[in-house]
Amino acid sequence: MSSADIGRADGLFCLRLVRRTGVRRAVWGGVGVESLVQRELWARVGRGDYRRWQRQVERARFCSHPVRVAGGAAAVDGSSGEVRAEFSTRGEPDGTLLIACGDRRASVCPSCAETYRRDMWHVVASGLSGRMPPASSTQGAGVRQSAVESAVPASVESHPRLFVTLTAPSFGPVHSARGGAACRPRSGRKKTCPHGRPAGCGLVHEDAHPVVGTPICADCWDYAGAVLWNAHAGELWRRTRIAVDRALAPLASAVLGCRMTVAGARDLLKVSYVKVAEFQKRGLVHLHVVLRLDGVDAGDRSAVVAPPAWASAGLLAEAVEQAVDAVSFALPSPDGVLRAAHWGAQRDITDVSAGGPVADSRRIGAYLAKYATKTASDAAGPGASAALARRFRRLHRDHLRRKVGPHLARMVETAWDLGARRGLAALKLRHWAHTLGFRGHFATKSRAYSVTLGVLRQARRSWRARQRTASGESDVWASGDGDGSTVIVADWRYAGRGYVGAADAQLAETMAREYEIARAEYRDLLRREKEITYWCEST
Incomplete structure (x- = not known):
């Protein structure tokens, strides 16, 4: 595919993004905000380094507020001092590298919170049913491991x-949903609180009603x-x-x-x-x-x-x-x-x-x-x-x-x-x-309950390293976490938080939605294949 074809494909992708983002129409300084965002979208997708920026967003797991760092790193042979590989952000989009924020809160960063939720599932479930150590769980510089931490x-x-x-x-008494029954009926003499307000509530509330959980009398609470x-x-x-x-x-x-x-x-x-x-x-x-x-x-x-x-x-x-x-x-x-x-x-x-x-x-x-x-x-x-x-x-x-x-x-x-x-x-x-x-x-x-989050993160890094090795790609950086023959020398500095512009944030959000849709479709395809295999074998 030629560079012109790639540019046209990126342009169509950007047009879909502009239609999907649903930016509010507003006027700021005489210029429509939507037109500014659209211009930023076209500018980002039309740049020659868009594919590299897209790969950075994918590696940051479509983080909503990634950390931007500038600098570089080198993989140096520990015995000879030879530089085996180098990386610098000078040739990267915007001169920075995007790193996932790692926030656990879904209201702040849904992508990182989903990763944390899955890790917590492994922490809880492994303490209930056990967990065998991953193939390279004993690797990992800076990660303290013991028999308990690496396996249950x-x-x-x-x-x-x-x-x-x-x-x-x-x-203090609060409004509550009681499955079709009255909230807090009062039949005795004391029908008002010391502040002269009703001491009970005879209404029926649904679980999602905003009054549920609020005090009957805020001054009494x-x-x-x-x-x-x-x-x-x-x-x-x-x-x-x-x-x-x-x-x-x-x-x-x-x-x-x-x-x-x-x-x-x-x-x-x-x-x-x-x-x-x-x-x-x-x-x-x-x-x-x-x-x-x-x-x-x-x-x-x-x-x-x-x-x-x-x-x-x-x-x-x-x-x-x-x-x-x-x-x-x-x-x-x-x-x-x-x-x-x-x-x-x-x-x-x-x-x-x-x-x-x-x-x-x-x-x-x-x-x-x-x-x-x-x-x-x-x-x-x-x-x-x-x-x-x-x-x-x-x-x-x-x-x-x-x-x-x-x-x-x-x-x-x-x-x-x-x-x-x-x-x-x-x-x-x-x-x-x-x-x-x-x-x-x-x-x-507690320490002895199950595996730690650090062990799970190291397991993901080891899995990615094995995938690259299996595909024939030499992974020099991963070897720095192994036997110590390669030393990683890095010099990073903080460059900011979040994406450079609103258009980049909307691009990342749309990419995250499309990734989740593709993932759901893939899981559905695997489920259907299992069902077909089961019925074919049973008949």
Whole structure:
């Protein structure tokens, strides 16, 4: 194909993009914004380096806000000092290299969040059903690996496992959807709150109604207590995790008929977990946790082995119940009201061990991985978008109320105002106002539960290196992660964030949609081929 043919094909592709992007018509400085974007689209596609820019976007996984870096790197032979390969951004489009931002939040970057979601699925599912190490999992400079981190034995399917949901306590009555029943009917004498407003609600709400999760009376609702509880949710979980170990000792003593100390129980039993935090519609986080009871190998405490036969899922469930009920500690009192951090009465502890009522590790992994990419904005509904996805440098109260509603906006305002108090400076509530005061990680795991995200990323790099080697292409850069014979010498500097113009961002967004469509069609084709093969073999 000649360069003229390529230019015409790119022009037709650009024309399709202009029609699909749906840019709003507006006037800025006497020039239509749509015409400016169209000119940028034509200019990008008409350039001779468009194909190279397109490959960069594909390698960045169609990231919405990629990081642009400038500089170069060289692959140098460690023994002779010979430069085996070089790369510089001087010949690249715009003189930069695009790197995926790696953000986990779907409202910020859907592409990177999808990669994170799939990685989290592997983290959760491998701890439930096991995972064998990849072919080159022991490779990777800067990635610390052990037997536990690189592989999880398939025998974990027989270990006692629980799926636990822990919620926050009540800070005041809120509107709720009760499956066709009235929200909060009041039949007694007290039909109004101290502020003269109705103390109940006799309406029937749908699950997606915006009023669900908002207080019956905003003045009665304890916003300061809710924000402080969110800020200490991570500490509450840490103490709960310790309390589970302590509760196992007397329970094990009752089963064995002899006294066992906490240290003695830790020499026999080990609790591994993965947890994901999710925002409820009322603005409070609750935790979804997978707990697994393992044994302890005295010779290698990092190994994942089966627990003793007497250690059952019921024993673990009883220990969790006792720990959740017992853990409580005092919260700061900025307004003179005494508060305590503890778990709410609504909780769920389900046995997901092999043969139990819910034992599908794939579905549990998908359930937890989905919530690992959410933000506080998702509690307000689809219209909130990314309003609470980033930290605030300045609080625009009216704009925030229009975006997320008065309830969540007041949660943010409360965190912002409490963050200005000297006694609460250590909580850095203004830093975490966009998460309604929650300061913990949205997804965490214990070391022995399953593989790490770093191991999964290294597995992807090794797979790409093997694919290039199988196609006959020499991969000098990948060998720098192997036996150490090649040293990578790099000099990079930050050049910016995001695409150069609005047209580039729309091009990348359209390319991402077309990639997902092609991927769905390919999966559908594979499914049909399997069905045809099955029916041909059965007949």
